[in-house]
Amino acid sequence: MITTNKLSKTYNETTVLSIDALEIPKGQSFGLVGNNGAGKTTYFSLLLDLIQPTTGAIKSNGIQVNESEDWKPFTSAFIDETFLIGYLTAEEYFYFIGELRGQNKSDVDALLAQFTDFFHGEILNQKKYLRDLSKGNQKKAGIVAALIGHPEVIILDEPFANLDPTTQIRLKEIIKDLAQKKGVTVLVSSHDLLHVTDVCERIVVLEKGTVVKDLETNPATLRELEAHFSGESVVLQEEEE
Amino acid sequence: MLKQFINLEWKAFTRSASFKVNLALKILMLFGAFIMILYMLMLGAGAYYIIEEYLDKDPLVVINKIMIFYIFGDLAMRYFLQKMPIVNIKPFLYLPLKKDKVVGFGINKTIISFFNVIHAFFFIPFSVVLMLNGHDFLPVLGWHFAIFALIYSNNFINIFVNNKDVVFYGIVAIVVVSAGLTYYNIFDVTTFTAPIFEAFYNMPYLAIIPLILMVVLYKMAFSYFRKNFYLDAGLAKKVEIGETDNMAYLDRFGSVSTFLKNDIKLIKRNKRSRTTVIVSFLFIFYGLLFFTGAIPAYDGPFWRVFAGIFVSGGFLFSFGQFVPSWDSAYYPLMMSQNIRYKEYLESKWYLMVIATIVTTVLASFYLYLGWQAYAAVVVGAIYNIGVNSHIVLWGGAYIKTPIDLSTNKKAFGDKKAFNVKTLLLTLPKLVLPVAIYAIGHFAHGEALGFILVAIAGLIGLLFKNKVFAIVEKIYKAEKYKTLAAYKQKN
Numbered sequence A: 001m002i003t004t005n006k007l008s009k010t011y012n013e014t015t016v017l018s019i020d021a022l023e024i025p026k027g028q029s030f031g032l033v034g035n036n037g038a039g040k041t042t043y044f045s046l047l048l049d050l051i052q053p054t055t056g057a058i059k060s061n062g063i064q065v066n067e068s069e070d071w072k073p074f075t076s077a078f079i080d081e082t083f084l085i086g087y088l089t090a091e092e093y094f095y096f097i098g099e100l101r102g103q104n105k106s107d108v109d110a111l112l113a114q115f116t117d118f119f120h121g122e123i124l125n126q127k128k129y130l131r132d133l134s135k136g137n138q139k140k141a142g143i144v145a146a147l148i149g150h151p152e153v154i155i156l157d158e159p160f161a162n163l164d165p166t167t168q169i170r171l172k173e174i175i176k177d178l179a180q181k182k183g184v185t186v187l188v189s190s191h192d193l194l195h196v197t198d199v200c201e202r203i204v205v206l207e208k209g210t211v212v213k214d215l216e217t218n219p220a221t222l223r224e225l226e227a228h229f230s231g232e233s234v235v236l237q238e239e240e241e
Numbered sequence B: 001m002l003k004q005f006i007n008l009e010w011k012a013f014t015r016s017a018s019f020k021v022n023l024a025l026k027i028l029m030l031f032g033a034f035i036m037i038l039y040m041l042m043l044g045a046g047a048y049y050i051i052e053e054y055l056d057k058d059p060l061v062v063i064n065k066i067m068i069f070y071i072f073g074d075l076a077m078r079y080f081l082q083k084m085p086i087v088n089i090k091p092f093l094y095l096p097l098k099k100d101k102v103v104g105f106g107i108n109k110t111i112i113s114f115f116n117v118i119h120a121f122f123f124i125p126f127s128v129v130l131m132l133n134g135h136d137f138l139p140v141l142g143w144h145f146a147i148f149a150l151i152y153s154n155n156f157i158n159i160f161v162n163n164k165d166v167v168f169y170g171i172v173a174i175v176v177v178s179a180g181l182t183y184y185n186i187f188d189v190t191t192f193t194a195p196i197f198e199a200f201y202n203m204p205y206l207a208i209i210p211l212i213l214m215v216v217l218y219k220m221a222f223s224y225f226r227k228n229f230y231l232d233a234g235l236a237k238k239v240e241i242g243e244t245d246n247m248a249y250l251d252r253f254g255s256v257s258t259f260l261k262n263d264i265k266l267i268k269r270n271k272r273s274r275t276t277v278i279v280s281f282l283f284i285f286y287g288l289l290f291f292t293g294a295i296p297a298y299d300g301p302f303w304r305v306f307a308g309i310f311v312s313g314g315f316l317f318s319f320g321q322f323v324p325s326w327d328s329a330y331y332p333l334m335m336s337q338n339i340r341y342k343e344y345l346e347s348k349w350y351l352m353v354i355a356t357i358v359t360t361v362l363a364s365f366y367l368y369l370g371w372q373a374y375a376a377v378v379v380g381a382i383y384n385i386g387v388n389s390h391i392v393l394w395g396g397a398y399i400k401t402p403i404d405l406s407t408n409k410k411a412f413g414d415k416k417a418f419n420v421k422t423l424l425l426t427l428p429k430l431v432l433p434v435a436i437y438a439i440g441h442f443a444h445g446e447a448l449g450f451i452l453v454a455i456a457g458l459i460g461l462l463f464k465n466k467v468f469a470i471v472e473k474i475y476k477a478e479k480y481k482t483l484a485a486y487k488q489k490n
Helices: A040-047 A090-100 A105-113 A135-145 A165-182 A193-199 A221-231 B002-014 B023-054 B059-081 B087-092 B099-111 B114-132 B137-161 B165-183 B190-202 B204-227 B248-269 B271-291 B302-320 B325-336 B341-369 B371-396 B420-443 B446-462 B464-477 B479-487
Strands: A002-011 A014-024 A029-033 A055-060 A075-078 A153-157 A185-190 A202-207 A210-216
Touching: A002 A040, A014 A040, A014 A210, A029 A040, A029 A165, A029 A193, A040 A055, A040 A153, A040 A185, A075 A135, A075 B325, A090 A105, A090 A135, A090 B248, A135 A165, A165 A185, A165 A193, A185 A193, A193 A221, A202 A221, A210 A221, B002 B099, B023 B059, B023 B114, B059 B114, B059 B137, B059 B165, B059 B190, B099 B137, B099 B204, B114 B137, B137 B190, B137 B204, B190 B204, B248 B271, B248 B325, B248 B341, B271 B302, B271 B341, B271 B371, B302 B341, B302 B371, B302 B420, B325 B479, B341 B371, B341 B464, B371 B420, B371 B446, B371 B464, B420 B446, B446 B464, B464 B479
Parallel strands: A029 A185, A029 A202, A075 A153, A153 A185
Antiparallel strands: A002 A014, A002 A055, A202 A210
């Protein structure tokens, strides 16, 4: 589904990302872990054609993302608050995204109905604009908006950060469900090793822009990851915020 | 401690994003500030003689008469432009500092604000000239102190009326109504207020009253903030009540409605865009300067078209030049979604067209000043819709200034908006219609001039799709630069 080939990104002679080859098959739940500055967000930004690669390219479903825009209809993402329109209420935002993705109001309503539990009564009918919601609730709205319109590729940067434990657990179920039952390719990055190992079939560890580990998740993965990160005596930092 | 505060202020100033421009621009900015100060100085020194020469009245009497409007006008300006001193205080909350000290510094800082100092450049020379012309020292001193005390009272009032729109619009309404009534000799509010200001001159010791007022207001501002120095009180962000509005009535616009709905919400719900609408409303009255002969330099027939363009195009210019920057806060979303650029642009275009038509209808009072005046507005509107709307969108594509929708900062001009490309684009916006009018005017008469400008506007409409295609190309070509530029918050 997503093929990365000789990809690199350099700012003023500092290479922040350099991936020789990475292949993510359709329907995989793919996890990206790494310390701050490892290149996770850079990779996602390249994948969404928000920045230009210095060399190489990413192909999504055979479409080279920096040459054609045809990947947009089947791709959706929530990277950070710049994906939210602050002056809209959550409903208005969902309908707007829905309209862009060819979904009418009742389609969106039907989708939202499945997430009543996830929203925990804090998103819909709040008489608040998105900019006035708490960080966690903004994230919930952004994540659900990324699920509108049956995307085949969903990219979520740090989806677990800022969420309360209940929501984290629900989000994990949602992501698993998407990949396993609906065949959606889900790309997730996280600092939380436990969450990624729970959710992802495959985990790639980035370090200073390069892939240092590529693991199929099994019961021993978490230990292995913990050993990796503590072994280098790198203090695992909480969140990037 | 004070040294630390001042040090922080200095860094905040020199490291602010708006200061990080190249040297040439910095010099230009300094030069601009210098010119403005010079103007104020000259006005202060010259006002006395100008009034004496042209109005043949005692300058002090005239100044005292309009002083009430000056003071309230100052308050209104401050409300719009002066920033709250308290905003940057949050990081100090938990540090081992006395709250009184932090609040005190925040408020004291406003004393040397530009909004206070600028008045000195007018009033000090004016007072000096008064004394040179035979006014006594003590009365002038009393008057001078009284005025400054009132200006500083404004400063402190502004601190605690900030964000109270009701108070603000109330003041503006009172000022506008009383100025109007005074102008048309219906009810002269100045007959009541002028004696107050004269009293400060006649009885200099009365200056103690505004001075006390100033001190009281300072104390009030201080205790107001001291009391509200909590995250959920004075330092809290004001939260508006959100209403979900599906604007179903806009669905008739078809596919454009998706963006049109968003744009209308953008304008309604953000401070910055609301200011733009107010400013563009004020543009309607700009033509009065031309058509009433108020300014002799504007009397030529060509200025009519110039005025007509501005009167009907206020919104078009002030909103249009910042497309797509209005959407800068969520540009990454727009760029990763399946955006149809044509519809996106079309929605902004419709908005400008609707606003231009509404403005033209509102401006129908120009008929009162002769058919030529309103004809110029209507013709200007046609040209704006047909030609300028496209040029503005085109020019906007090159401007990469992120807009912070939540503040009015920089709402009145932004240096980045002035680059060579946009400057060149003002030629067809303003000069061309005036030139076209001139051709018609000289060939036959004013009627032909107006008709030619209108025809130029209608021809411009034919190029809509072509221009949209060009703008779309620019958007795509500049995508990464634009994304990077919008990422830089101020």
